[in-house]
Amino acid sequence: MAEALPLLLVVAAAALFSVWWKRRDGRIRDVEDRFTAEEVAAVGAPAGTAVLLEFTAPNCAPCRATKQVLEDVSALWPEVALVTIDVADALSVVKAHHVLRAPTTFVLAPDGAVRGRISGVPDPGELADLLDGDGGPRPPRGRKLSADLHVETPSRARPRWARRSRAA
């Protein structure tokens, strides 16, 4: 029985890490961070606008899924710019903001302040809520668009985005 103990410990550690990981994955975290004007320029984002910034890796299925979510959400907020950049193409920014994973998404206010940070594939409804929030960019024509999005994506299971096959 003592023989099995190291194995049980390893499995328990993996299970604990998995729970932590799943709780964090795709959630918007409120972090105290700010991109300088140089950093905004370095990633190729336009100055003075709100930005959805995704750091990607090549051959990364979650990165493609993230890009799809960001495209769908940003289509509702024309004033929000969408930028995707390979981790390798902005290493100094990646290091300055401690990006350890791809995909990592930053929601930037026009002044470069980080309004949210997401590791993994974001939940479109949650993301829309953030864009819709106080002080952020407003949805066009004053409609509460995040509510519409929630109708389309009722759960956090993100089935609609994940089901889209990219094999063809």
Added chain:
Amino acid sequence: MKAQDERGKDVLDIDVRGPRFSAALTFAVLSAAYLLKSPGLLAFQVVVFGVAAFAGLRWSPYGNVFRFLKRNLTFIGPPPATEPESGPRFSQLMGFLFSAAGLALLTNGAETVGWSLVLVVVGLSALLAFTGICVGCEMYALGQRLRGKAA
């Protein structure tokens, strides 16, 4: 299925559930090998890793078990998404290196260190089976940072 990666190279696209299924099998086989202290079972897993890493995931033994089950069990359904094989293939290579080193050590007397390496692979395969984590994506960001530091 063929697809092109971002750099225009042809890569094999695989069902994202395949690597998770393989990881679950790997976890079961290596746990059994550890509990039974069976170098034979460990050697079997080393060969499985080696085939998948060096011949490609098209030939992966566990991947083909998954394909066989998909063909015969309709409830498994079509792939929810696909991904290029590069990332999962890289993790098969890592699994091969760790488990082969473990096998070499424990057959040469270093039993504790050898089985410890096997436990590392057990933990990582459990993690992959539990979460479906994209190993290639995780390694890429870290690898680029390390490379940037070295340069």
